[in-house]
Amino acid sequence: MTRGQRASPAAGQGWPFLLPLLLILLCVIGYPLIRTLYLSFTDASLNALGIRPAWLGWDNYVYALTSPDFLSSLWHSTYFTVVSVALEVVIGVLVALLLNQKFRGQAFARALLILPWAIPTIVNATMWRWIYNPEYGALNALLTQTGLMGDYRSWLGSPSSAMNMVILADVWKNYSLVALIALAALQSVPDEIYEAAALDGVPIWTRFWRLTLPFILGPLSVAVVLRTIEAFKVFDIIYVMTRGGPADATKTASFSVYQEAFTYLQAGSGAAYANVMVLISALLIAGYLLLMKRQRAA
Amino acid sequence: MKRTPLQSGLLYLGVFVFAASVLLPVAWMLISSVMPASELTVKPLRWWPQHADWSRYRLLLTLGENTPGQTFLYALRNSAAVAMTTTLLALLVGIPAAYALSRFPRGKDWILSSVVATYMLPPVALLLPLYQMLARLGLLNTVWGLILVYCCIIMPFATWLLKSNFDTVPPEIEESGLVDGLSRFGVMTRITVPLALPGVVTTAIFAILLAWDEFFFALLFTNGLAAKTLPVAISDFTAGRATDYGLIMTAGVLAALPPVLIAVALQRGLLAGLTSGGVKG
Numbered sequence: 219m220t221r222g223q224r225a226s227p228a229a230g231q232g233w234p235f236l237l238p239l240l241l242i243l244l245c246v247i248g249y250p251l252i253r254t255l256y257l258s259f260t261d262a263s264l265n266a267l268g269i270r271p272a273w274l275g276w277d278n279y280v281y282a283l284t285s286p287d288f289l290s291s292l293w294h295s296t297y298f299t300v301v302s303v304a305l306e307v308v309i310g311v312l313v314a315l316l317l318n319q320k321f322r323g324q325a326f327a328r329a330l331l332i333l334p335w336a337i338p339t340i341v342n343a344t345m346w347r348w349i350y351n352p353e354y355g356a357l358n359a360l361l362t363q364t365g366l367m368g369d370y371r372s373w374l375g376s377p378s379s380a381m382n383m384v385i386l387a388d389v390w391k392n393y394s395l396v397a398l399i400a401l402a403a404l405q406s407v408p409d410e411i412y413e414a415a416a417l418d419g420v421p422i423w424t425r426f427w428r429l430t431l432p433f434i435l436g437p438l439s440v441a442v443v444l445r446t447i448e449a450f451k452v453f454d455i456i457y458v459m460t461r462g463g464p465a466d467a468t469k470t471a472s473f474s475v476y477q478e479a480f481t482y483l484q485a486g487s488g489a490a491y492a493n494v495m496v497l498i499s500a501l502l503i504a505g506y507l508l509l510m511k512r513q514r515a516a
Numbered sequence: 517m518k519r520t521p522l523q524s525g526l527l528y529l530g531v532f533v534f535a536a537s538v539l540l541p542v543a544w545m546l547i548s549s550v551m552p553a554s555e556l557t558v559k560p561l562r563w564w565p566q567h568a569d570w571s572r573y574r575l576l577l578t579l580g581e582n583t584p585g586q587t588f589l590y591a592l593r594n595s596a597a598v599a600m601t602t603t604l605l606a607l608l609v610g611i612p613a614a615y616a617l618s619r620f621p622r623g624k625d626w627i628l629s630s631v632v633a634t635y636m637l638p639p640v641a642l643l644l645p646l647y648q649m650l651a652r653l654g655l656l657n658t659v660w661g662l663i664l665v666y667c668c669i670i671m672p673f674a675t676w677l678l679k680s681n682f683d684t685v686p687p688e689i690e691e692s693g694l695v696d697g698l699s700r701f702g703v704m705t706r707i708t709v710p711l712a713l714p715g716v717v718t719t720a721i722f723a724i725l726l727a728w729d730e731f732f733f734a735l736l737f738t739n740g741l742a743a744k745t746l747p748v749a750i751s752d753f754t755a756g757r758a759t760d761y762g763l764i765m766t767a768g769v770l771a772a773l774p775p776v777l778i779a780v781a782l783q784r785g786l787l788a789g790l791t792s793g794g795v796k797g
Contacts, residue, residue, distance in 0.1 A: 232616030359561035
């Protein structure tokens with residue numbers, strides 16, 4: 219509240235209702251965040267939990283930002299995020315437009331859309347790993363048996379294709395969220411405007427840009443930011459499908475933090491890695507909150 | 517609007533491509549789970565089993581010392597316990613908090629923002645301190661440790677979703693209750709929550725699905741039968757040296773069944789929750 223605004227009678231109310239939540243958040247979020255910040259300035263090691271770590275100043279951050287390993291993992295996260303979110307948006311909107319048409323079996327098709335969304339991430343990752351299997355995978359079999367490809371390929375085994383194949387598996391599951399949100403937004407577009415535009419001979423492409431898109435842009439932008447934040451912290455699908463390999467080609471930032479802290483037991487530099495990620499995420503989250511505010515104002 | 521035959525054709529082609537792209541991978545998972553091991557590893561690949569082999573389902577659903585069934589059934593129990601308890605706690609704490617944020621929003625904008633930000637924070641930011649905390653409390657590799665950690669993800673999420681549900685209940689309805697001498701808490705439990713019940717149920721379902729799906733913390737904070745959840749058990753199966761993909765697919769089918777059934781059964785409510793609740797804030 220800014221000064222000069224009169225306090226409403228309700229201004230001070232409700233705090234007892236919020237107290238448990240605030241206390242818990244303080245303990246399981248606030249404290250760990252501050253503690254991670256502290257650790258990032260020390261030489262803490264995961265196998266010396268009881269020992270008081272030595273203060274290092276900015277060393278861990280200098281190490282993080284000059285480590286080719288960590289920087290390339292940030293690049294992998296960025297690539298993963300940009301490509302998978304872009305595909306999810308394009309495919310999501312196309313599928314939403316498709317399922318917004320009237321056709322026989324429409325209810326069934328919409329029920330199908332929720333299937334990938336509901337399948338647990340790890341199950342999705344495992345399923346695709348099996349489909350991509352270099353020896354007995356369905357993808358190799360399908361492509362060679364139909365003559366589209368001459369020889370079997372090791373989809374996840376080659377650094378040039380591994381990341382894109384992981385992205386494909388991620389998109390398969392996650393475009394459905396974008397599509398579900400876009401579909402709901404499309405249903406608020408009044409039919410009459412469309413019919414009038416169609417009668418006036420406005421081409422379908424123009425109709426999409428001028429009529430449809432403005433209607434769904436709000437909810438769609440929220441979905442995009444949500445997916446971006448999620449994609450940036452990706453870990454589980456990578457862990458199951460490739461463990462960051464081959465040759466670190468799919469090592470994302472989250473995976474890098476995990477490795478530094480739990481494989482090399484370097485809690486201090488791991489914490490610094492994590493904080494670099496937090497900083498980037500904070501920018502994305504701030505963008506999301508801003509969008510939300512604008513949505514509510516609109 | 518009337519469609520030309522060409523437009524109809526394109527439409528149905530699009531629907532077919534969409535349906536096939538969703539169904540084929542899932543169908544292959546199902547087929548793999550009942551395909552005899554000898555047929556799963558032949559070239560050229562056969563797409564249909566000569567006779568279905570249900571033994572893997574029996575194997576995973578029978579409890580025995582040191583069997584895949586033991587791993588799977590314990591993980592199933594742990595996943596269910598963690599998801600249910602976390603959801604219950606999240607509702608107990610989230611309902612009053614969401615009510616306060618919905619009815620007395622003044623000066624509390626920052627709380628809603630931090631709740632949303634908390635949910636979106638990369639989990640690695642909390643990883644090391646939470647690990648040390650659980651180690652010190654002796655809660656590593658326990659269901660309760662996992663529940664504690666999940667509360668930090670799911671409580672903010674539940675609060676956020678519940679708040680937008682409570683916003684749809686007009687405050688005027690509550691006034692008669694206040695006039696009749698109910699306390700604010702009484703109004704919340706007797707009037708607002710019952711009126712917003714579909715939203716509360718949707719929130720609970722989302723919370724269960726979220727906990728069921730979580731992998732990162734479960735992987736790092738559990739290492740044995742006592743607390744490993746389904747996602748971790750499945751990823752362990754994948755990492756085994758002699759990988760029986762038929763068995764892994766069976767585990768996948770069984771682990772996906774509860775969330776998929778819930779989602780299909782409650783489609784309408786979930787769609788409303790996805791679009792109005794979590795997204796608009």
